[in-house]
Amino acid sequence: MQPKTHILVVDDDEEIRLLLDEYLSKSGFQVTTAEDGVEMELFIKAKGYPDLILLDVMLPGDDGFTLCQRVRRDSQVPIIMLTAVSDETDQIIGLEIGADDYIAKPFSPRQLMARIKALLRRAHIHEDRDEQPPRTIDFGDWRLDTLSQRMVNRVTNRHHDLSGSDFALLMLFLSKPNEVLDRDTISFATRGREALPFERGIDVQLSRIRNRLGKSTEFPHYIKTMRGNGYILSVAVEYGY
Known part of the structure; x- marks a missing residue:
């Protein structure tokens, strides 16, 4: 049996973590949640990088930008930044430091799922290719x-x-x-x-x-x-x- 795609949700809002955990799990993903950068980095150290990270910008301690930069030193795992709805600056900074996409709060589950599936397809996690790409x-x-x-x-x-x-x-x-x-x-x-x-x-x-x-x-x-x-x-x- 093929292992489930693993998504790491990093957000200090417990309600959002619980909602995303429930929704993504019902959609067939394996989900791990973390409330801050400390928990996120402990998980990565113990288990390695997941298939995709949902990373909130506003976190206690190290913010999402700092954590994104650290991840990018070692991994190209897809990262979606969770940003404030009206703050274009957050969105631009996130993309500049290596995030793959952003979604503004509040967001609909269907919108988030579309973003996740698009990034996973691009990362070839769920995609079987008939043609071998050039080396x-x-x-x-x-x-x-x-x-x-x-x-x-x-x-x-x-x-x-x-x-x-x-x-x-x-x-x-x-x-x-x-x-x-x-x-x-x-x-x-x-x-x-x-x-x-x-x-x-x-x-x-x-x-x-x-x-x-x-x-x-x-x-x-x-x-x-x-x-x-x-x-x-x-x-x-x-x-x-």
Whole structure:
């Protein structure tokens, strides 16, 4: 029997923990809850990383941002940040430090489930693929290792380990080189949903990817903005198997 997908819920609100535990358990997930960063890190130390983490921003002691940064030092486990409904700053900071998505409180269980399933599909936890993805992808000065989700500059040997959402975004561009991708296409690939009006998350991700790619004399622009249409990866791509 295949083990259940394991979700770690980190929130200091006991009512929210109980509700999420009940709802997610009935939906077929294994659920562990923690009320703060201390309990979260004790669990990870004892059991290892779960398949997905729901992480509240406002926690006693170390806040969700700090905990997210610590997780990202060692793991690319999908992370959904639970944020205040009106605080766009929390949402942007969470994405900048490596969270994969955010959901604002109060949220509906169905909305949360849609976000969870989208991230798990992207993380290949519930998805059987008929086609084997390329082991490496070369583009410009860079080589992406699709198993480790690490990109290495073949000239300087500089490297970056990508979070799940950044890896999904880069893979989207690499699968469609020289093709214009609009914001909804990007949002579906990285979050499993259409882009929300005035959403800044895509801009944050694109900026982070562009900064990591940098530029060189031969490759001054990897991802170009096509004003009013979307974005395009403007370099040749080679796949290695």
